Amino acid sequence: MRTRLIALLVIGLLTTQIAATVETFRWNASDRWNVSDRQSKAGQGETTRRVVSTDGPYTTIESALVDARNGDVIEVRGGTYPGPLIVEKSVTLEGVSWPVIDGDEQGTVVTLAAPGIVFRGFEVRGSGVEPDRDHAGITLLNAKNILVENNRLSDVLFGIFVSQADDAIVRGNDITSKAQYDDGRKGDGLRLWYSRRVTVEGNHLHEARDAIAWYSEGLIFRDNTIEGGRFGIHLMYCNGAQIERNHLLDNSVGIYAMYSSHVALRQNDIRRQRGPSGYALGFKDVDFLDVTGNVLSDNRAAIYLDGTPFSPQGYARFTDNILAFNDVGIIMLTAVRGNVFQNNSFWENGEQMAVQGGGFTGDNVWQGNYWSDYTGFDADGDGQGDVPYRSERFFENLTDREPRLRALIYSPVAQTIEFAASSFPIVKPQPKLVDASPRVQPLPLPAFAATPRPPITGMVLIGLILLILGATVFAQGVLMTHRVPSAARNTGNSKQLSANSAPSAVNPPAILRAQNVVKRYGAAAALNGISFDVEPGQAVALWGANGAGKTTLLKATLGLIHFDGDISVQGHDIKRDGKAARRAIGYVPQEAVFYDMTVQA
16 A cells, blocks of 8 residues: 555656646747736736826826736826836736837836836837947846837937847837937947847838847848838848848848848848948858848849858858849859859849959859840740850959949940950950849739839829929910010110120029139148139049149148138138038048958857
């Protein structure tokens, strides 16, 4: 009997241990589901909804948090509530009628530091401005399974900062930064730091710096709109990221991935990335890369490749993408090998592919792509050209080696060089790529990238209005042409109108004016009586050998050196009102090359 009792006790202990092991496995395998499930079970019959409003029963969010238990719902009604707000209980905070949490320009406005918090329906504004202290609108800190959705963030340095907060969801938020700062000084709209399996979906980031992630595995960026920033999405050491169905518009760079592997980009619409580099997609030392079904249009360069794929066994596959109306379709460094480009459309790019530094990329695969400059034929009608496509333009090879020549790409000089190269095989360039079976029809534009057309009735109405305006202007011009001046009509002689009564053309004011500018260094005259006007729509080029005075004139125009004479910029005298004059002057670098990041693990 005693032996049976011991056996039953051992079996009971083993059963308990197995159940605990199964529960632990369920927690590790699906943390997000278990947290929500446990909170809902813990709250059965006990969950309390606490109301915060200016009329009570709670008048501050902090007082409601003091009484709240895990699983409670705190309903915050319209009004303005002071920050900073720190939440350290697993509760749901719901805003009704867009309550405002204002940080009064001090620190981080809202900190969420407990697992399973839900934060939705708030307007968050007024963070501090210190980037080294990570002042943000909302910070998710050292806690799993936090949901932040449907909030509005403005006047915050960093938008949402996810710091060591695995399995978070950031959804449906509108995020912008400090409007008074330029792009480099603004904070990131979204930043992720050591946070795994985070989902970022349906957000609108605008006029913020970057959406950036470091050391965060298994990320999902989906259905976001990111515009008017610096980097749209920037990944560093983020393995297993999936980026799909996002719209990236008018940024400096679209998506840039560095030092990551198993990255997938699908069905993204990326347009008008026009910064100094202007890449729609950029990859630095990325392995096991899949880029499928994206639309990349009107960028400086659609794709930039450096050290991708990174390892000999790695790959980078580009399929079913549309690269249209970019300055350059693909830019790759000479050492780039192992890429596969299949079934893509290269449509009316200024240059279809460029090898930075010049050369031939023979170890990449080009197969079945559409090339808008293909001049071959399809005799059997199978949709593939019967002669290979070759990218072999002499002037393009020159610009790859010397990028400054790109300024002449549409000039008669470039056309003459191309004609000579095609006429005389002795100067025929080496092809940069060969596609043995090119498509003869482009891929159809996918629905997610189609621009909605205005209704026909609206177009007809606009056309009628323009026709009426044009007819009115034309009729007035005819009447003015045939009208006889009253002074001439009342006189019987052939005297001309006086000079004072004749119409005179009004010269537009000069945006840059130099009058008798003189600069001497001892007995040497760097500038001697320089005078010129630059009117709106005009340009001036400074051309000369070293020492001719080009830099000296630029320094004088900026008010950086003393000189004799006068220089004004948009009416501001550079000597008397230098700050206002310099504020009207922009700068474009002579060579715009994307810098290499030096962050190491």
